[in-house]
Amino acid sequence: MKRTSKWISTRGLAFPILAFTLCLSMASTAWGGDGIPKAAWKRALGLPLENPGVTRAAGDIDDGYWQGVPVGGFGAGTFSRSYRGDFARWHIKAGVHKYEPVYANQFAMFQQSEGDAHGTSQALMNGHPSNGELSSWQWDYPVGAGDYYGLFPKAWFDYKWDKFPAHVTLEQFSPVLPNNYRESSYPVAVYRWHAENPTNKTVVVSVLLSWTNMSGWFRTYTRDFKGAPNQGNHNEYVSEKVGDAGTMKGIVFDRNRAGTAPNDWDGQFAIAAMESPGVEVSYQTTYQASGDGKAVWSAFSKDGRLANDGKSWVSDKEKLAGAIALRFTLRPGEKKVVPMVVSWDFSLIQFGEGRKWDRRYTDFYGTSGQNAWKIARDGLLHATEWSDEIDKWQAPYITDESKPLWYRGMLFNELYALTDGGTFWGRQAGSDAKATPTFALLECFDYAYYGTLDVRFYASLPLLKFWPDIDKQVLREFADTVPKEWPEQGLWVWKTQQVGEPITHKRKKIGAVPHDLGVPEGDPFVAVNEPGWQDTNDWKDLNSKFVLMVYRDYVLTGRKDTAFLRETWPAVKAAIEYLRQFDHGGGVPENSGYPDQTYDDWVVRGVSAYSGGLWLAALRAGEETARVVGDTKTTAEYHALFLKGQKTYISQLWNGEYFRYDTSSESKDDIQADQLAGQWYANLTGLGEIVPHTMQVSAAKKIFDVNVMKFGHGEMGAANGMTADGAILTNAEAKEVWVGTTLGYAGLLMQEGMNDEAWKTTRGLYHVIYEDKGYWFRTPEAWDITGNFRAGMYMRPTAIWALEMTSPTAK
Structure with a gap:
C-alpha cells in the first residue's frame, strides 16, 4: 500500500x-x-540487589x-x-x-x-x-x-x-x-x-x-x-x-x-x-x-x-x-x-x-x-x-502532584520498549521514497513477533498519544491483510502436543486479522501471521481488538480523520463478519475449547467474559463507524446484534457479583482480572455501557478484593485468574500477574473514579519491578506468586498510559 x-x-x-x-x-x-x-x-x-527475580521459563532471556x-x-x-x-x-x-x-x-x-x-x-x-x-x-x-x-x-x-x-x-x-x-x-x-x-x-x-x-x-x-x-x-x-x-x-x-x-x-x-x-x-x-x-x-x-x-x-x-x-x-x-x-x-x-x-x-x-x-x-x-x-x-506529567511520585517516573520509564524492544521503522530497499514507512514493535525477544495485535491492544496507547500518525499506519497495514489469504501450512504446536501427532493449519485465512506481521528470522511485513504455538485464525479476540483500535484512533485524535475510517472500513466490516461464524445463535461468538485468545495457554469454551465483552464493544464501535461513513444498513444491523449479544452475555455469565470466565470450561466460575477489557475500551472511546454500570462496578470491586488483594498481600498486581474464594489457580497463565493487562484494569478503575484501588493495583507492579525483583528496563509480561518472571522486555507494559487516558466523563 x-x-x-x-x-x-x-x-x-x-x-x-x-x-x-x-x-x-x-x-x-x-x-x-x-x-x-x-x-x-x-x-x-553499582548497588547490587538481594534476591532478584529470575526467569521461570527455560531458554528465556x-x-x-x-x-x-x-x-x-x-x-x-x-x-x-x-x-x-x-x-x-x-x-x-x-x-x-x-x-x-x-x-x-x-x-x-x-x-x-x-x-x-x-x-x-x-x-x-x-x-x-x-x-x-x-x-x-x-x-x-x-x-x-x-x-x-x-x-x-x-x-x-x-x-x-x-x-x-x-x-x-x-x-x-x-x-x-x-x-x-x-x-x-x-x-x-x-x-x-x-x-x-x-x-x-x-x-x-x-x-x-x-x-x-x-x-x-x-x-x-x-x-x-x-x-x-x-x-x-x-x-x-x-x-x-x-x-x-x-x-x-x-x-x-x-x-x-x-x-x-x-x-x-x-x-x-x-x-x-x-x-x-x-x-x-x-x-x-x-x-x-x-x-x-x-x-x-x-x-x-x-x-x-x-x-x-x-x-x-x-x-x-x-x-x-x-x-x-x-x-x-x-x-x-x-x-x-x-x-x-x-x-x-x-x-x-x-x-x-x-x-x-x-x-x-x-x-x-x-x-x-x-x-x-x-x-x-x-x-x-x-x-x-x-x-x-x-x-x-x-x-506536565512529572510535576502533577495529584498523582504518586513513583507513578510519574514509571509512566515514562515504561516507554523504553518503544525504542528498545526490537522496534522496526523503515521501507523496503529500492521502494518509492514517498511511500509511508512501515513501523512495528516486537512483542518481546523471546516471542519475536512484529506488531503482535492482541498485545498492542494494550501497548499502543502511548504510541497513539504521542505519535498518532505511526499508530494509524500500523492499523492500515493490518487492514491491508484482512482480505488476503496465506495458504501455506504451518505446525500447530499446542494441538500437536495435545494429540501426540503433527497437526497443521493454514497460515492466514481470508477475513482473519493476523496475530502478527511476521518474525525477524522470516520475511516480516510480507509473510504475516507466523505459524506457531496456536492457530490464531480462529482466535476470538483479534478481530474485535482490531475494530476497537481503529475506532479508538479515530476518536482519540479528535474525530476528524474520517478518511482513516473510510479507508479501514472494509477491513473492519470483514473482521466483524468473520467472527460471526462462531456465533451459534446467541449473538456472541463462542470460544472453541482451546486457548483461542491472548491468554494462549488457558482454555476457553462457549461464551466467555473476555472475548465476549470485546465482541460487544467491537459491535458498538462498528455501529458508530458505520454511522460516520454513512452505511445506515450496517449501523442498524450491528445495533440489533449488539442488543441480542448483550442479553446473551449477561444471562449466561453474570452471577450477581462478576462475570464468570466462560460457560463450559473447568475455569467457568473463576474470576478473570481482564473480564472488563471491552468495557474499558468502550469507556475510553465514549461507546457507553456494554453491560449495566452497576455490574461494571461490582465486577471491578470483586477483582480488586480477590485478584489484587488476595494475591501476594496486594503488593504484586492483579492475578489473571482466582477462584471465587480467593485461591490461586493451577493453570500456567491464570496464576500469573500480567503487567499490561493489570494496567488495563487499573485504567478501568480510574475511569470509574476508583482512584485508590487503581493506585494500589499499580503500586504493586511498581514494587515488583523497581523495588523487589529488579525488572527495571526489562519489564516482563508476567510473574507468579514467587515474583519470578516470564518473557522479559515485553511490549504490553507500556499500557501504563491507560491511567492517563481515561474517559472525559470519568468520575
Missing part, C-alpha cells in the same frame, strides 16, 4: 551555529545536575538486573549503559537481543585541583573487566559513590566521590520527542557533562570516552558476540571546523567492504566532541581493545590528555578501539556543560529470508551506512535544544 508520506518534522535539520555557540557559552550559568526531576527512578551506582535507560531512536537500533557503568545491552540488528559487556566502551574521568602534584583518574564503572582486558586502567569505581537516575528517554549518572573535587553529573538521552517523526528516528546518543567546582581552588576536569570498533559484529541471531569478526575493521580520526561553534573532533569506526551496497552488518560508529575556547579535545585513534590499554591510560592519567595519536591500521583479527578526551578548567564556583556524542549508521536491515529494508532515518542521511559523522555533528549541534524539548514534554 502506497500513501503520501506524513512523516515530516515541524523543524528542519539545520540548526544555527550561532545558537550552538550561545548554548555553550550559557553553560557557565546553567547547571543540569540540580535539575534531575524528582520523579526519576533512583538507585545508588535473563540477563539480570544490571540494566539502564537505552539510547537510540525508533527503528534506529539501540544499546544501553547499565547503572554500574558498563555498556552491555545491544539491539542493533533488528529483532535480535545481545547482552555482553564491551569493556573498552567506557567513560573515565580525570580531576586535579590546583596545587596537587597528581590528579585522580578513574574508569566510571563499578567493577572491572572479567576477561583481563585493559588491566592498566583504574577500575572499580566505588559502589554507592553517587546515584543513577532514569526517566526515559533520559538518564543521569551523578558522581559523588570524595577523591573528585568537582561535582560532575552525566546526562544521557536520544531525541525521542512527541509528534516528531524525524529526530525521533535518529541513531544518536547525547552525553552532556554537567560540571561544577564547589571548592576554592581551580580544578582541571577531563572526561574520556573510549569505544570499540563493533562494525561487523551484528551478523548473527545469537545473544552474544562469540565469533564476531574484526577482520577489515579500521578507525579514522576526523577533525572538522563547524562555523563559530568550534572544531568537532572524534573517531569514526568503520570496516572494509566488498562493493558499494552495504550488508546489514556493515556500518559505522562514531564518537565526537566539540573543541572550543576553554574546552580541549584530544584523541587516541587506535589501540588494541583486548590489550592492557596503556596507550590510553598512561597519557590520560597523567594530565587528562590523550596523545593525539592519529595512527590507524586495518585489523587482521584483533579488536580495535579508540578514545577521545574532553578537558576543561573550572574556577572556584564555576559551572560548565559540555556534550559528547556516540552515533551509529547501520542503515540496512536484512531479515532472515533475505528481504532488505532501509531504516527510517536514512530518509535524512542516506543509505550508504557511512554517515555516522554527519549524525554525530547534528547530535552535538542540537544537544541543548533536544534536552530542553524532552524536559518540556515531560514537565
